[in-house]
Amino acid sequence: VQLAYTEQDEEFRTTLRAWLERELTSIPPQPARDAWTERRKWDTDWQRRLFDAGYAGLHWPAEFGGRGASPTEQLIFYEETARARAPYVGVNFVGTLHAGPTLIEEGTDEQKAAHLPKILRGEEVWCQGFSEPGAGSDLASLRTRAERDGDDYVLNGQKIWCSFGQIADVGECLVRTDPDAPKHRGISWLILPMDLPGIEIRPLKTVLGSSEFSEVFFTDVRVPVANRVGAENDGWRVTNVTLKYERGTAFVSELVDAIRLCADLAPLVHDAAQRRELGRCAAEFDALWALTKRNVSQSARGAVGPGAMVMKLAYSEARQRFGELCIRVLDRDALHVEDNELIEERLRVLALTIAAGASQIQRNIIGERVLGLPKEAR
Amino acid sequence: MDLDLSADQVSLRDGIAALLEGRFGPDRIRGGFDRVAFDELAEAGVFSLRADGFSWADCTVVFEQLGRFCVPGPLAASLLLGEGRVAGVVEPDRDGRAWVEHLDVLESLYVRRGDEIRRVDPASLDADPSTWPLDPLTPIARVPALPEGEAVGVDAVAVWRSGAMLTAAMQVGLTDRCTELAVAYAKEREQFDRPIAGFQAIKHILADMLVRTEVARAAVYAAGAHLDAPALAGIDRAVSVAKAVAGEAAVANGKAATQVFGGMGYTWEVDVHLYLKRAWLLETHFGTGDEHCDAVADAVAAGT
Numbered sequence: 001v002q003l004a005y006t007e008q009d010e011e012f013r014t015t016l017r018a019w020l021e022r023e024l025t026s027i028p029p030q031p032a033r034d035a036w037t038e039r040r041k042w043d044t045d046w047q048r049r050l051f052d053a054g055y056a057g058l059h060w061p062a063e064f065g066g067r068g069a070s071p072t073e074q075l076i077f078y079e080e081t082a083r084a085r086a087p088y089v090g091v092n093f094v095g096t097l098h099a100g101p102t103l104i105e106e107g108t109d110e111q112k113a114a115h116l117p118k119i120l121r122g123e124e125v126w127c128q129g130f131s132e133p134g135a136g137s138d139l140a141s142l143r144t145r146a147e148r149d150g151d152d153y154v155l156n157g158q159k160i161w162c163s164f165g166q167i168a169d170v171g172e173c174l175v176r177t178d179p180d181a182p183k184h185r186g187i188s189w190l191i192l193p194m195d196l197p198g199i200e201i202r203p204l205k206t207v208l209g210s211s212e213f214s215e216v217f218f219t220d221v222r223v224p225v226a227n228r229v230g231a232e233n234d235g236w237r238v239t240n241v242t243l244k245y246e247r248g249t250a251f252v253s254e255l256v257d258a259i260r261l262c263a264d265l266a267p268l269v270h271d272a273a274q275r276r277e278l279g280r281c282a283a284e285f286d287a288l289w290a291l292t293k294r295n296v297s298q299s300a301r302g303a304v305g306p307g308a309m310v311m312k313l314a315y316s317e318a319r320q321r322f323g324e325l326c327i328r329v330l331d332r333d334a335l336h337v338e339d340n341e342l343i344e345e346r347l348r349v350l351a352l353t354i355a356a357g358a359s360q361i362q363r364n365i366i367g368e369r370v371l372g373l374p375k376e377a378r
Numbered sequence: 379m380d381l382d383l384s385a386d387q388v389s390l391r392d393g394i395a396a397l398l399e400g401r402f403g404p405d406r407i408r409g410g411f412d413r414v415a416f417d418e419l420a421e422a423g424v425f426s427l428r429a430d431g432f433s434w435a436d437c438t439v440v441f442e443q444l445g446r447f448c449v450p451g452p453l454a455a456s457l458l459l460g461e462g463r464v465a466g467v468v469e470p471d472r473d474g475r476a477w478v479e480h481l482d483v484l485e486s487l488y489v490r491r492g493d494e495i496r497r498v499d500p501a502s503l504d505a506d507p508s509t510w511p512l513d514p515l516t517p518i519a520r521v522p523a524l525p526e527g528e529a530v531g532v533d534a535v536a537v538w539r540s541g542a543m544l545t546a547a548m549q550v551g552l553t554d555r556c557t558e559l560a561v562a563y564a565k566e567r568e569q570f571d572r573p574i575a576g577f578q579a580i581k582h583i584l585a586d587m588l589v590r591t592e593v594a595r596a597a598v599y600a601a602g603a604h605l606d607a608p609a610l611a612g613i614d615r616a617v618s619v620a621k622a623v624a625g626e627a628a629v630a631n632g633k634a635a636t637q638v639f640g641g642m643g644y645t646w647e648v649d650v651h652l653y654l655k656r657a658w659l660l661e662t663h664f665g666t667g668d669e670h671c672d673a674v675a676d677a678v679a680a681g682t
Contacts, residue, residue, distance in 0.1 A: 001382070002379070005379045276671045279670075279675030280671045282675065283597075283670070283671060286600075288593060288596075290600035290619075291593055297380045307596075360582070362585075363581065363586065364578065371584055371585070372565075373561070373576065374565075
C-alpha cells in the first residue's frame with residue numbers, strides 16, 4: 001500500500017498534461033445541447049485528435065490499434081483529462097468503451113477490420129440497442145424478433161434508450177433469434193447499420209429537455225447474418241461481455257468531476273448543516289477515488305475484487321445525494337437551469353441510479369455474486 | 379501507486395487474524411481488557427509496530443483485525459504514546475471533565491488540550507466509575523477535574539492524525555465483521571420456508587453492508603499510505619475522509635446487522651450489540667465523524 005507513482009507513470013502524466021494544455025487552446029466552443037450534427041462533429045473531432053496523438057483506444061490492445069495502456073495509465077488519463085476539462089468521450093462512448101472492446105473479444109477478423117479502426121479515428125459512431133419498452137431491468141425478456149431469411153435476418157420490433165441513436169452509424173443490437181428457447185438462450189448480438197431501410201429513429205426527450213437518447217423502430221429490416229457477433233442464440237453471453245465494460249470503466253471521469261463540483265459548490269454554502277453535508281459528500285467521493293485506485297491496483301495484479309460492482313452502486317447513490325445538496329444550497333437560484341452547471345448536473349445524475357443496471361439490480365448482483373446469497377427468479 | 383495489500387501485508391493480516399482467532403475468541407473478548415490481554419498483544423508486537431519499523435499502512439492492516447475481533451482496550455493510544463506501557467488519551471470537555479476508559483489498567487494517561495499533550499498519573503485521579511458503560515467491554519470513569527500534568531513534548535496534531543487513522547482501521551474491521559455475521563445468519567435463518575437471505579429486502583441490506591465495507595477500507599488504506607508519505611499534499615484530508623467514512627460505515631453496519639438478526643440481534647447473548655456499541659464508542663475517539671466531515675469541507679473550500 002503506497003501512493004507514489006512510478007517514474008514511467010509520472011512521465012506518461014507529464015507528457016499527457018502538456019499535450020492537453022496545447023490541444024485545448026484550439027478547441028472550438030461546445031455546441032448547444034440539442035445541436036446533434038454539431039455535437040457529433042465536436043466529439044468525433046476530439047476523438048481524431050486523441051487518435052493522432054496516440055491516446056485513442058487507450059485500453060485496447062496494441063494489435064487492434066489501441067495503446068495497450070496499463071490500468072494505472074488509464075487512471076491517469078481519466079484524471080488528467082477531467083482536470084483539464086477536456087471534452088468527454090461523448091458520442092464515442094458506446095464505440096470506444098463497450099462495443100469496440102466487445103468486438104475485440106468476440107468479433108470475427110472481418111468485423112474487427114471493418115469497425116475498430118473507424119471507431120478509433122472517430123469516423124464511426126455507435127449506439128446501443130439493448131433495452132426495449134418491455135425489457136428494462138429484465139433485459140433478457142427482449143422481444144425484437146430476427147427471423148432468418150437466407151443470408152439475412154429480418155428484424156421487427158422496437159428499441160428504447162439508444163444513446164445518440166439519431167446520429168449513430170452503427171448500433172449494437174440484441175435480437176431474439178429463437179422465440180421458443182428459454183429467454184437467455186434465444187438472443188443474438190448484431191452489428192446494425194443504422195441507415196438500413198425499415199429503421200425509424202425518434203429522438204426521446206429526457207428530463208433535461210434534450211434528446212441524448214432515441215427510440216428506434218424496426219419494420220422488416222434486413223441485416224446480413226455476417227453481422228452477428230458470436231454464435232446464433234449465444235448473444236446473452238456476448239451481452240455480458242459488453243455489460244462488463246459498460247459498468248466497469250465509465251465512472252472514473254465522472255468521479256474526478258464530482259470532486260471538482262464539490263469545490264465549485266463550497267463558496268456558495270453558508271449554512272453549517274449544509275457545509276457538513278458537503279464535507280460528507282466530498283468524503284464519500286474521496287473514498288470512492290481511493291476505491292478506484294484500489295481497483296486499478298488489483299487489476300494490475302490480475303486480480304478481480306468486488307470493487308467495480310461496488311463502484312457503480314456507491315458512486316451513483318453518492319452522486320444523487322450530492323445533487324440534492326446542490327438543490328438545497330442554491331435554494332431559489334436552483335430554479336433557473338441555463339448556465340447553472342450544478343443544477344443541470346442534478347438533473348443529469350437522476351439517470352445514474354437507473355442506467356446500466358438500476359441500483360436495485362446492482363444490489364441483487366452484489367448479493368448473489370459477491371456474498372453468495374440465494375439467486376432471484378430469472 | 380498501489381492501494382492493494384502487498385504479499386507481506388497479506389501475511390501480516392492473516393498472522394494477526396490467526397492469533398486473535400486462537401487467543402481472543404468471543405468468550406475471551408467478553409472478559410474485557412486486562413493486563414494479561416495487554417501483555418499478549420504486546421508480545422505479538424501490536425504496540426511496538428512503529429518502533430519495529432512497520433509502516434502506517436501495515437498498522438492499518440493490524441488494527442483492522444483488532445476491530446474485526448472487537449478487541450477492547452486503549453489500543454491506539456498504547457501504540458502511539460505508551461512506549462511499552464498501557465496508555466490512554468483523553469480530551470477534556472469545556473468544563474475540564476472527561477470520561478476516561480480502562481482507568482484501572484492504565485499506567486499513563488495523556489491529556490490533550492489544544493496543540494499540547496501532557497501526561498498525568500492515572501492513579502492520582504479522583505474518579506467515579508460508570509455503573510453502566512455503553513460498551514460493556516469498555517469500562518469508563520468520570521474524572522471531574524484533570525490535573526495540568528507534565529509536558530512530554532509530543533506533537534498533539536500528529537498523534538491525533540495517527541489516532542484517527544488507526545481508529546478508522548478498527549472501524550473498518552467492525553464494519554467487515556458485521557457484514558460477515560449478518561450474511562452467515564441470513565443464509566441460515568429460515569422464515570416462510572426459505573432462508574431470509576433470499577428476500578430482496580434482506581439481500582439489499584447485505585449488499586449495502588458489503589459496499590460500505592469496501593469503500594471504507596479503500597479510504598483507510600489511502601489514509602495509511604498518506605501517513606507514510608507525509609510530503610504528499612492532502613494528508614489531513616485523507617485521514618478525515620477515512621475517519622468520517624469508516625465511522626459512519628461501522629455504525630450503519632452495526633445497525634444493519636442488528637436488523638438482519640431480528641429479535642436475536644436485540645439480545646445480550648448474540649455478539650452483534652457489542653459491535654454496534656464499539657462502533658458508537660470509536661466514533662468519539664480522535665474526532666467524531668461530524669467533526670471530520672467539517673474538516674473535509676474546510677479542505678474542499680480551501681482547495682487542499
